[in-house]
Amino acid sequence: MAPPAAAHDPLLRRCLTLFSGFDGIEDQDEAAILRRAMAQVSAVGTGRAEAGYLRLVDGDGGGGLVRCPHDGARATGALDAQVRELAGRDGPVRFPRRAWGWAFGLRVPDGPHEPDGLHGALVVSYRDRPGEDERLLLRLLVRQTAAALATAAAHRRERVQAVELRRARDEREAIRRRLDSSLTDLDQLREVHDALARSAAHGDGEDGIVRTLHRITGLAAAAEDRFGNLRAWAGPGRPDPYPKPDPARREELLREAARRPRPVRVRDRLLAVADPRGEVLGALFLLDPDGRADARAVRALDQAATSLGLELAHLRELAEVELRLRRELVADLLAGTDDTGAYARSEALGHDLRGPHHVIVVRWADRPADDVFLKAVRRAAAGLGLRMLSALRSDTAVLVVQGAPEADGAADERSLHTALGRELGTDSGAVGVGGSCDTPREVPRSYQEALRALEVRRRSHRAHGMTFFDDLGLYRILRTGNDHREVERFVREWLGPLLDYDALHHTDLVETLSEYFDRGGNYSRTAEALVIHRSTLRYRLRRIREISGSDLADVDSRLNLHVATRMWKIMRNGPE
Numbered sequence: 001m002a003p004p005a006a007a008h009d010p011l012l013r014r015c016l017t018l019f020s021g022f023d024g025i026e027d028q029d030e031a032a033i034l035r036r037a038m039a040q041v042s043a044v045g046t047g048r049a050e051a052g053y054l055r056l057v058d059g060d061g062g063g064g065l066v067r068c069p070h071d072g073a074r075a076t077g078a079l080d081a082q083v084r085e086l087a088g089r090d091g092p093v094r095f096p097r098r099a100w101g102w103a104f105g106l107r108v109p110d111g112p113h114e115p116d117g118l119h120g121a122l123v124v125s126y127r128d129r130p131g132e133d134e135r136l137l138l139r140l141l142v143r144q145t146a147a148a149l150a151t152a153a154a155h156r157r158e159r160v161q162a163v164e165l166r167r168a169r170d171e172r173e174a175i176r177r178r179l180d181s182s183l184t185d186l187d188q189l190r191e192v193h194d195a196l197a198r199s200a201a202h203g204d205g206e207d208g209i210v211r212t213l214h215r216i217t218g219l220a221a222a223a224e225d226r227f228g229n230l231r232a233w234a235g236p237g238r239p240d241p242y243p244k245p246d247p248a249r250r251e252e253l254l255r256e257a258a259r260r261p262r263p264v265r266v267r268d269r270l271l272a273v274a275d276p277r278g279e280v281l282g283a284l285f286l287l288d289p290d291g292r293a294d295a296r297a298v299r300a301l302d303q304a305a306t307s308l309g310l311e312l313a314h315l316r317e318l319a320e321v322e323l324r325l326r327r328e329l330v331a332d333l334l335a336g337t338d339d340t341g342a343y344a345r346s347e348a349l350g351h352d353l354r355g356p357h358h359v360i361v362v363r364w365a366d367r368p369a370d371d372v373f374l375k376a377v378r379r380a381a382a383g384l385g386l387r388m389l390s391a392l393r394s395d396t397a398v399l400v401v402q403g404a405p406e407a408d409g410a411a412d413e414r415s416l417h418t419a420l421g422r423e424l425g426t427d428s429g430a431v432g433v434g435g436s437c438d439t440p441r442e443v444p445r446s447y448q449e450a451l452r453a454l455e456v457r458r459r460s461h462r463a464h465g466m467t468f469f470d471d472l473g474l475y476r477i478l479r480t481g482n483d484h485r486e487v488e489r490f491v492r493e494w495l496g497p498l499l500d501y502d503a504l505h506h507t508d509l510v511e512t513l514s515e516y517f518d519r520g521g522n523y524s525r526t527a528e529a530l531v532i533h534r535s536t537l538r539y540r541l542r543r544i545r546e547i548s549g550s551d552l553a554d555v556d557s558r559l560n561l562h563v564a565t566r567m568w569k570i571m572r573n574g575p576e
Contacts, residue, residue: 030054030152034068034120037145041124044141045134050095051075053083053121054149065121079123088118093125101125104138106146119149171277179306206232206311213284213304217297220287223308226254226280237287254280263301270298272305274312281312325349330391330400333443334359342440351389352402356436359446360399361454362420364429365464369395380419381405396454400443405433405466417466430457431466456570472570487567494564497547509547512540514565517558 028036031054038049053065065083067075082093083103093101102124107117122142126134204211206223210232213221220235228245245253254273257264258280263272268289274282284305286293293301329345346353360381367373369392377397378390387402405416421427432454434446449469457467492499498509512530516537519525527537541552550557 028152029156030120030149031068033145033148033152034122037122037141037148040141041122041138044137045130046128047124047126047130047134047138050093050101050123050125051079051083052123055088055118055120068120075123083121083123086121088116088121093123095125098125098127100129102138104142106142106149108146108150119146119153205315206308207234209304209308209311210234210284213286213300216300217286217293219293219297221284221304222287223274223282223284225282225312226250231282235287254283257283263298263305270301272301274305274309276306276309276313281309281316284308322349326389327391330389330398331393333389333400333440334391334393334398334447336444337440339440346389349389351387353389353400353440356403356438357443357446358401358404358436359434359443359450360401360405360416361393361432361434361447361450362397362399362416362429363395363454363458364420364424364426366426366428367424369397373397376423377420380423381416383423384416384419386416396451398447398450404436415466417464427464430454430464432457433466433468435469459571462572488571491564491567491571494550494560495548495568497549498544499568501547509540509544510565510568512537513544513561514569516541517562517565 034052034054038052041047041049052068054068056064056066065088067080079093079095086093086103086105088105088107090105091103093103095101104122104124105118106120106122108119109117122145124138130138210221210223211234214234220233220237222230222234222238223232225231227247228250230242253266253271257266257271258273258275258278263270265271265288266285268287269285270288270293271283271285273280274284284301286297286301288297325345326349329342329349333342343353362377363369364373367376371392374390374392374397377399378388381388381390381399381401384405386399386405389400391398417427417429417431420429420431432450432452434448434450434453437443437446446469453467453469453472456472457463457465495510495513498513501507502509508530512526515529516526519529523534523537527534530537532540544550545552548561550561552558552561
């Protein structure tokens with residue numbers, strides 16, 4: 001039977017050729033799919049494939065486009081630059097001696113692993129501008145390729161997840177087999193295991209493990225972290241103060257002990273390393289100066305070290321999860337979130353988010369904003385009794401603090417800036433404190449206020465210190481950015497001649513004018529504040545009128561001059 005007449009249509013035949021080119025492609029990887037698509041360009045039309053790109057996905061779901069090697073491709077660095085500039089969007093590209101070039105983003109509707117749906121890009125060119133049929137075929141090719149890439153990516157993720165699941169199961173099974181083998185070695189191990197299991201069931205943690213080991217062996221037992229700090233002790237002979245080992249020797253000792261299959265003797269101690277999955281997290285030892293430890297004690301120590309390793313690993317995993325949840329909560333609070341959800345999440349983390357809070361931002365001149373810096377900020381704040389949620393935001397440490405810290409000044413020892421200076425060994429940093437927020441919905445406003453206070457402090461002549469948004473005065477109504485240049489221009493406009501005169505003659509006319517306005521134009525109070533005679537004050541005010549050319553009796557002039565002196569004080573000293 002003859003095929004339908006439509007089958008003789010050139011466009012339909014080219015479509016069928018295109019679709020057949022993707023037969024059996026489901027099990028291929030992304031690079032093979034892209035090469036097949038590039039080969040199809042010339043198979044269904046008069047154009048040619050110049051290059052293909054695949055998206056290199058990072059841990060956050062983002063990532064750039066990386067050119068896929070292809071024997072027939074003629075891609076150059078200039079083409080790579082054009083594709084990078086398009087950032088996955090469809091758009092024109094330029095080629096020498098080619099009338100038409102286009103980069104197609106290979107994307108599908110948004111999915112959980114590629115939020116923008118982008119999987120790659122296909123770049124084609126034509127000697128002459130393609131017609132509507134050619135463009136239709138290209139669009140069909142792009143859709144087919146994007147769908148195939150999405151399917152391949154999903155299959156790859158499934159394979160990776162299956163491997164990870166098998167690895168997790170294998171690790172769990174290996175641990176179970178080791179425990180079972182240890183329990184069958186000797187009957188005494190059953191007693192050790194049962195005792196440790198009872199301790200774990202009661203939630204005794206490290207203390208319970210050490211007490212159980214001491215009870216079974218009759219020897220003093222102790223647990224240390226990997227740095228040699230004491231975590232738990234049971235039995236007589238505990239040193240006070242507890243000695244701190246040399247870090248290099250400690251590291252060498254743990255590495256050597258970890259290589260041994262059984263506990264090792266170190267002078268008067270029998271030591272076993274807690275190293276679940278091969279990572280040293282701590283050490284457990286028996287104090288045995290007389291060499292009384294028998295094989296039963298050695299096996300008990302070995303078993304207890306395994307339990308300690310699992311306990312330390314569990315504690316670290318809990319700490320990492322809590323830290324991640326805290327940072328995610330802070331990020332959501334700063335961006336804006338609902339009150340009910342925020343209260344529930346903060347309660348789960350052990351923080352009471354109800355009641356007044358302040359957002360505090362911290363930036364230090366000679367310290368990068370990394371986890372080490374954030375921990376130092378948390379220690380300083382905790383030392384002042386502040387309860388907080390914390391996170392890193394760009395180059396700044398951010399705290400959402402219950403209540404508010406004390407300001408610099410009379411209670412300087414209670415100042416967060418002072419505490420940070422002690423913690424970091426330098427006071428070359430700035431702290432901004434936002435206004436009070438009574439509900440989670442108000443946290444973004446307090447955060448912006450804290451950034452504003454920090455910015456004002458860092459731009460003042462006294463760039464190091466702590467600034468409260470509530471103390472900014474007129475600065476509170478200004479926006480960020482170029483407003484600082486506007487402020488400086490305004491101050492120069494009204495106080496420029498006086499500032500120049502003070503700098504040249506070492507006088508204090510601007511300070512005199514500031515005190516005069518701050519005391520409502522009262523001669524006696526102004527003279528008393530400046531510790532000068534009233535006649536001296538009159539003389540200075542006359543000189544101010546002469547030099548500035550401003551009439552202090554004029555309402556508008558007084559207002560502008562007063563505002564300018566306030567801004568000058570903040571620019572010079574930072575907010576009081």
